[in-house]
Amino acid sequence: MRVGVVLLPQARWALAREQWQRVEALGFDHAWTYDHLAWRSLADEAWFGTVPLLAAAAVATERVRLGTWVASPNFRHPVTFAKELMTLDDLSDGRFTLGVGAGGTGFDATVLGGAVLSPRERVDRLAEFVGLLDELLREPVTTVHGARYSAVDARMLPGCLQRPRLPFVVAANGPRAMRVAVAHGAGWATTGPEGVTGEQWWSAVAGLVGRLEDTEVDGRSGTGLERYLNLDSGGVYALSSVEAFRDQVGRADELGFTDVVVHHPRTEGVYAGRVEVLEAVAAEL
Secondary structure, rough: OEEEEEEEOOOOOOHHHHHHHHHHHOOOOEEEOOOOOOOOOOOOOOOHHHHHEEEEEHHHHHOOOOEEEOOOOHOOOOHHHHHHHHHHHHHOOEEEEEEEEEEEOOOHHHHHOOOOOOOHHHHHHHHHHHHHHHHHHHOOEEEEEEEHHHHHHHOOOHHHHHHHOOOOOOOOHHHHHHHHHHHHEEEEEEOOOOOOOOOHHHHHHHHHHHHHOOEEEEEEEEHHHHEEHHHOOOOOOOHOOOOHHHHHHHHHHOOOOEEEEEEEOOOOOOOEHHHHHHHHHHOOO
16 A cells, blocks of 8 residues: 655745655655645635646655646646646656546636536546647647647657656546546546545445446556545545554555555644654554
């Protein structure tokens, strides 16, 4: 079981650099940050840009894998984003993973003045967004005219260090989004269903694992994907105690997850906790 830590992009770099380096020094396997322009209850708090932050983290660390948890099509275009991803892969010396999802309905969905899309429309957009990213990051020159996105002689040189491109981890719960994960992903990620907690949440997560295993696309099977679970979505903050972490990791392992993700403790509010618990968990790992 590999364990990753999400560091929200809130601290100024003088402090954030210490946090990213500490997560690496503690031995965690991967480190992520959110890809939002603002987020839920923290919308009026400090919030820095995802790509510049990950670029800084890439040159401040040496071993830990880095990634987006998860990138959103709400305010991104595949051509410009692919260029940024290729650069992050280079800055990290091939340690970058793209976590990507369909995008939510909050602030990010309307900040550019666009209409809020239906769930079906968001999955349609995800399929096109990920498909074009896949091609852009594999090919030196790409021309595609899609329903939502186009690329005309888009050059992606020198390409990714990781070949044929950096890995994708696609967040998906529904069957159509899972097909995107199986078609393009090295891994699948889930936060489980919204609006349920406790045993009901764990039961639903087990159902999602079964759905993934039943999904096949063009000869690719969901059984072969790495599986990432956001432990903090089921109503219990995984780093509230070492015991809580042990319990949740054990349950994720029983369901066949290869990776789990927890959030770095904050001083107050959502994900409030103590850094000492993070350190104790790392010592056990």
